[in-house]
Amino acid sequence: MKNLLDAEKERAALVPPQHRDADQVLGGIRQKLNDGIVSKKPRADFAGAEAALEKARADHGSYVAMANLLAAYVQAGRDTTALETAIAQALGIAVQPVQPVQAPVQAQPQARAQQPPA
Structure with missing residues (x-):
């Protein structure tokens, strides 16, 4: 089928547009494409x-x-x-209740006991 399509394109390029309907070779290729020759x-x-x-x-x-x-x-x-x-x-996904997200509580850094310099 690809060969017939390629042949049709090549022949159509050679024949002027106003004469394509009357061209017998091009008509034969198109007939083969449309008939039972091509599955x-x-x-x-x-x-x-x-x-x-x-x-x-x-x-x-x-x-x-x-x-x-x-x-x-x-x-x-x-x-x-x-x-x-x-x-x-709509997507078919099971809907589960959503709990609101809470920001995590950050621990406050503990003050270090300052030791006197030695």
């Missing part, structure tokens, strides 16, 4: 792969939109708990 399975596989790619793009786009919305919430200083829960549910 239809690669075309079906390609169409299936193309559909899967479009679905992945659509899914990916929604994930990017959710991440951008979350970033906007964070930049605006808004509470993101409800949005994070909605995103987790």
Whole structure:
């Protein structure tokens, strides 16, 4: 099939655009591409792969939109708990209650007993 596609491109480059429909050689190559000489399975596989790619793009786009919305919430200083829960549910992740994070308490350094210089 690749050879036929290459031959079609080469012949189309040689024939002026206004004469391509009338060119018998180019017409024969195109006929072979469209007829049963070339297996239809690669075309079906390609169409299936193309559909899967479009679905992945659509899914990916929604994930990017959710991440951008979350970033906007964070930049605006808004509470993101409800949005994070909605995103987790959309992704199919089990939502667990989140405990607020508290800053660790730092121990005060103890004053060392000063010893008189010897």
